[in-house]
Amino acid sequence: MSSKLEPVILNGHNYGVWAQDMETLLKSKGLWQFTKTAVPDPKDDQQKFVIDGKKDEVVGVITTYISREIRFHTSGIDCPNNVWKKLKTLF
Numbered sequence: 001m002s003s004k005l006e007p008v009i010l011n012g013h014n015y016g017v018w019a020q021d022m023e024t025l026l027k028s029k030g031l032w033q034f035t036k037t038a039v040p041d042p043k044d045d046q047q048k049f050v051i052d053g054k055k056d057e058v059v060g061v062i063t064t065y066i067s068r069e070i071r072f073h074t075s076g077i078d079c080p081n082n083v084w085k086k087l088k089t090l091f
Contacts, residue, residue, distance in 0.1 A: 004022055005021065005025050005028065007022055007025050007065045008021055008065070008067040009065055009066065009067055009071055010019075010067060010087070010091075011067045011069075011070070012069070012070055012090075012091065015087070015090075018065065019064075019087075019088075021065075022062060022065060025061065025065075026058065026061060026062075029040075029057075029061070031054060031058045031061065031080075032054055032058060034054055034058045034080045034081065034082055035062075035080045035083075035084040036081065036090060037081060043071070046076075050053035051066035051077060055078070055079065055080050056078070058080035059078060059079075059080050059083055060079075062074075062080065062084070062087075063083070066087070070087075070090070072079055073086060073087070073090060074086055074087065077081075
């Protein structure tokens, strides 16, 4: 039996299931923390590079699992916390 999680695609009618699946997926990748709060500015360039990369990764994962019809609502938002909040307010 496979333990790989394949989240459903957010289609506008399944936010509750999608949000639970996405939370589990992001937690399993160590990325959930970036959706909950704004991450403080790092002290040095190396930390900033790593944190910015993680933020981009979260946004990429989230947008991979939303339909094209909904994705335009999050276009231009590059902060994972803001993407998550936007989707929550829509549904």
